[in-house]
Amino acid sequence: MTSLRVKDEVSPARWFLPVASPYNLTRTLSCGQVFRWHSAGSIATGIFAGRPVRVVQVAGGLSVEGLTEREETRQFRRYLGLDEPLATIEGQLAHDAVLRGAIKRSSGIALMRQDPWECLISFIISAFNNIPKIEQSLGRLAARFGNPVGEGWSFPTPERLASASLRSLRACWLGYRAPYVRSVARQVANREVDLATLEDASFAEARKTLLALPGVGEKVADCVLLFAYGHGVAFPVDVWIQRVVERRYFGGRPQTPRHLRAFAQARFGSLAGYAQQHLYFSGRASRSRRLAETALAVPRP
DNA sequence: GGGCAGGTGTAAT
DNA sequence: ATTACACCTGCC
Numbered sequence A: 001m002t003s004l005r006v007k008d009e010v011s012p013a014r015w016f017l018p019v020a021s022p023y024n025l026t027r028t029l030s031c032g033q034v035f036r037w038h039s040a041g042s043i044a045t046g047i048f049a050g051r052p053v054r055v056v057q058v059a060g061g062l063s064v065e066g067l068t069e070r071e072e073t074r075q076f077r078r079y080l081g082l083d084e085p086l087a088t089i090e091g092q093l094a095h096d097a098v099l100r101g102a103i104k105r106s107s108g109i110a111l112m113r114q115d116p117w118e119c120l121i122s123f124i125i126s127a128f129n130n131i132p133k134i135e136q137s138l139g140r141l142a143a144r145f146g147n148p149v150g151e152g153w154s155f156p157t158p159e160r161l162a163s164a165s166l167r168s169l170r171a172c173w174l175g176y177r178a179p180y181v182r183s184v185a186r187q188v189a190n191r192e193v194d195l196a197t198l199e200d201a202s203f204a205e206a207r208k209t210l211l212a213l214p215g216v217g218e219k220v221a222d223c224v225l226l227f228a229y230g231h232g233v234a235f236p237v238d239v240w241i242q243r244v245v246e247r248r249y250f251g252g253r254p255q256t257p258r259h260l261r262a263f264a265q266a267r268f269g270s271l272a273g274y275a276q277q278h279l280y281f282s283g284r285a286s287r288s289r290r291l292a293e294t295a296l297a298v299p300r301p
Numbered sequence B: 001g002g003g004c005a006g007g008t009g010t011a012a013t
Numbered sequence C: 001a002t003t004a005c006a007c008c009t010g011c012c
Helices: A025-029 A070-080 A086-093 A097-106 A116-126 A131-145 A158-162 A166-170 A175-189 A203-211 A218-227 A239-249 A257-297
Strands: A004-006 A014-018 A038-040 A043-048 A051-058 A061-065
Touching (some): A203 A218
Antiparallel strands (some): A038 A043, A043 A051
16 A cells, blocks of 8 residues: 655654554553554654654544654655554454454554664563563653653664663663663673564574573563564563463363463464454453453442 | 563583 | 572552
């Protein structure tokens, strides 16, 4: 599909990006792939390619402000997963009874192609952490070490984090993860690890390289392989996925994360990552409902 | 206030 | 290969 540039006297540049059904922007941005986008109502704001971007999903596509060139819109399509064949993917996954049920609530999620560097650091920080604090940490990191972009800040470069003091990193609420982040930043900055050439590596090779980094275990590696490098066979197993898969596929019997990953990859193949996203979304959604019910049930003092 | 939170590193079996 | 434990620290 192509992008149309819409003449507009007020805003600098507005693009209409056609998108096929059932793509859903809000769900894609809120299913745990990214931490630095904000959704207020139907308007999503974030930073892409060092520029502030505003996106609204409208009939038949996305209305985007902040991009300047056609080439940028092409990369933005890839970033947001706008050309993923979602109808086909969800149709395939719906052969599985559990996913058929989950997709009713989560249809329209697309896997993104994020910047590997930002994705890697984000998920190192996500370990043994909670989502609000992860978002705070990344925000502080950007405010302290990034460059001003619109109302916010760009994600810090590897060089910038490589030269940061551990004290200043801890001040961004990184805690015990601070040495991991700086060590990885240094390996990337001095080219011991080349995240760009990993694009050409096989799933197994890229995984091995990522696992060698401090603070990167199987879960974090799989997140980066899935959300940044586009390896659809990756199946990150976090506590939510573990609970959901054990409950829905194993009668509630405990399984090792490794076994769950092998199970999912055998069952869903290169769509394992999409299966993970739908299962994760449904798991989190049922938690949100429980919390809402609990909040209603308990009278405030 | 206290346990919990999108795991990982390390040591020991 | 598997198991047990510590870990920064702000949230709910």
